[in-house]
Amino acid sequence: MKNPYLPIPMMVKKAFMETTDRMLRTLELTFQKEEDQKAFEFIPGQFCELSSFGKGEAPFGIASSPTENGSLKFTINRAGMVTTTLHHIEEGEEVGIRGPLGNGYPIDLFKGHNLLVVGGGFAFTTLRSLIAYFLEPEHRSLIREITVLYGARMPGLLLYKEELQEWSKRDDMKVVVTVDVGDQGWKGTVGLVPNVLKEVAPSSEDTYAVVCGPPIMIRFTLPQLKALQFPDERIYTSLERRMKCGVGKCGRCNIGHLYVCKDGPVFSLEQLNILPKEG
Amino acid sequence: MEMVWEPKILAFLCNWCSYAGADLAGTSRIQYPPNIRVIRVPCSGRINPLFILKALQNGVDGVLVSGCHPGDCHYLSGNYVGRRKSATLKRFIEFLGLEEGRVQFSWVSAAEGGKFSQVVHEVTEEVKKLGPAKRFVKKSS
Amino acid sequence: MTLKLDKKDFHSFLQNLMNDYELFAPVQVAEGVAVYKKIEHPLEAARFSLNPQKPAKEVFFPQSETMFRYGKVGVKTEVTSTEKVERKRILLGARPCDLQAVSLLDEIFQGREYSDPYYINKRQATTVIGMGCSQPLSTCFCSSMEGGPFSRNHSDIFLIDLGEAYLVEVLTEKGKAFEKNPFFKKATQKDLKAAKSIEKNASNQVGAILSLEGIERKLDQMIESPFWDRVQERCIGCRVCTYLCPTCHCFDIADETLTTKGQRVRNWDSCLSSLYSQETSGHNPRPTNRERTRQRLMHKFNYFPKNVGRIACVGCGRCVLYCPADLDIRETIKEIQKG
């Protein structure tokens, strides 16, 4: 019987601050054992529990794509005890991880359709995984148009800035990056994600929308998607809840009869509509 | 080599008087037992009883709380308020069954290097007599 | 096969079992207060007249349990799991309600996607000697919850208290290993008859008084009902009903550390605690007692049935007996059923 509570060791290969407020730090981790790496198969949208021994565990969405072999990336928002230690961990040190956990994005469902990705703030992590997955040359033909709308409060708070620039140069996708408030160097769009979405007005024709961001952004984005005539069953989002076990045993992360850790974290709006509104 | 048990005593010293008193003892070359480990706090009124209990749980053999003499508090009344907490806590834990003398209190002013040394001597001797702390100490599992 | 065990042999019997097994049985920890514990001496085993406050789930799912130890060796952290169960175990004297609850926990910890080795290993290493409940209380409603005071389900061996002796029924393969126990004698017709009448008496006493028919569907419609405001009013938000509930199984995972060594531990947790679902940001999806009370009841009578097809209440009556505010889940069920 595989013990789902035992972390496997990974080494911090690279660690760097993503944002100017120094709240978001990305860790690139490499497997220490070959068998661990082999056993670790995931799809975008899944998450892991990262251990900081002595402090505990916390869940993080996998920011890297399965196509980026040999390492995993996590972007960590400093909030509590575990995340603070993970902000101080140095390259060459070890962390424990458990995973992949959760269901991930319905990749197969998206195949052959258009994809609209709407992200806000640091919730962009698993969206990055999803985009990178489909931008991989051998996967690019799996879906048709890719449109990405990503926003942050300020330019300094955008994640994966270099990659965003690369993406915006590509002609096989459309990328709109927006900030709530610009600064002197900012030449891009300024505006809240829901408003920019309204302006960009991507077609809902044959398109799946994936939305991740702070609750307030989600709340104002959903009506815009509806106005663009996205049906609920083609809008997906990834939820966050307090979690401990990650495998549907410990309670606490459930919404109705579904566990966010095991049955989610990715749900369609259609699924969420019939669950109790506990948010 | 035979190990002789020496008590570990945690001392919470107020910044303005007792800590300065300990300093004075040091600069005046007045000796006192090395059994105490000092934590400097702003005022004896700052002592949360949880500090004392946590120290005991972690296995110190004695705790000393020391502040300014009545009337000398840098914050005017911190030591008076602290005195009430000290009195009730001491009575309570001794009632429950912790030995009298595990937790001790003193007033030591910045000028009392000698008194500081004497207090530490006394506390160390008394805790030595009680022997190593056993009750309430958390055993590692 | 039906055997019997004279009470005068009972302690020797326990001693005999303890040679080869770790024995878990009700132990009295204060007057009228009992818990299931590992027994070091046969005399520790409590009289079985009292259904322990803490249910038998604790034998398989301890309130506080180490999952693994870790220690730092250079930059590496070595992790040693404590999932293995070294000795075979016996759970003695558990009542049918508690055992039915264990079968519900099996569903959770066995799980479709993930199995929980800490629970499963203990479960597999354990032979269950159940005990008929000859003096059920007025708070018992097991018969309404697909159980009964003499339900043999989930027992490997089943005891019935005949006064001077226990009738011993061997029910499963696991139980058969004990058939040859030197203290077991052959039961007589008279014993069987006595047992029957005891069983009948008890069963009559616990009628199927509550109807749970359709409760899941009723609750589907009640998520936003003002009913929850009423139910939660009296509740003081302690964890008695969840910790003493034989089916509740929520836990928390925490690290306990001393310098470079430590252990990851899981402890029971309760959906009635405000911090249970509170996120690090301070946001809480269940901010008040209303949502938390609803979660407890919905989980038992709606979510659990949706996931597993069974209701997560066995009618042991502990939450009724020990609630500081005298909330009675039977009344709550009736109110839900009234709509």
Place this chain on the structure above:
Amino acid sequence: MIQEKLRQKARELLESKAVDLVIGFGEGSLPLRVSPVFIRNPHEVDRLVWNSFCRQNLSTYLHKFKSLKIGLVVKGCDSRSVVALSLEKRFKPDQLFLIGVPCQRMVDHRRVKRAVQGEILHVSEQGDELIVEGKDFKTRLNRKDFLYPSCQVCVHRNPVRADLLMGEVVEEFSLLETHPDMKGFLNKGVEERWDYFEKETGRCIRCYACREACPMCYCPECFVDNSNPKWMEQGLSPSDLEFYHIVRAYHQTGRCTACGACERACPMEIRLTYMTEKLNQDVKELFGFETGVDPQASSPLSTFDVEDQQEFIK
């Protein structure tokens, strides 16, 4: 009869809209028990009861209602809690209407249960007698033999503050010289005292019923749950259980009204009031303070007297 008067008054208060809600005691689903009731509708006042089993301290529920005007049924101890809570500014002064009831001292259902063989199915009161019935027994018991420890030594049976008093003022006296769990306690050695404490707290299951039942325990986050600093682990190590119980009790210094709610709520029947009783005695001896008796007196640990005792300080 008190019960009738209670119902009558509650009806008046609700009908006149003087209060939005009456919190009182109602029939429990088990014999020897009552359960708090929350009445908003004047037609429901008949749910109110008054008997020897009104064991909860209803002021605990005040924390749940921030804006409603509440008619609260109070015994002596409940009323003292209300005074103590007002001192800590837990509600607006005009938010409460106190319906005071001089208390006859409450009966411990667990002690009664232990006095008979078999399950008690029905109980009634006749003067000082409890008539206790089960499947095949019926006995009469003297209620005075089954009182809660905190009730046996209570000297504040009359509400210290009430907007209206139901029934006659009763004479104040303690039935016992000392709290029954403290009798002879101080003559025991430290060893024995600690063993007792360890044995009692050793069966704690950390359900925190003692904390939640106490009207004075209302911190949004209790020290046991703090994660930074983390004062203690969440497990069952004897030391952590002791830590919890020392601090839970000690936090009540100068705030405990000896209502006994903590002990009554404990499903494991841990003796808790001997601890708070000690704190109450000390506070009285050292600072001349009794919780919730004088609405003007400030909490003893938030103030001081230059002349406070200090012979224990070197």
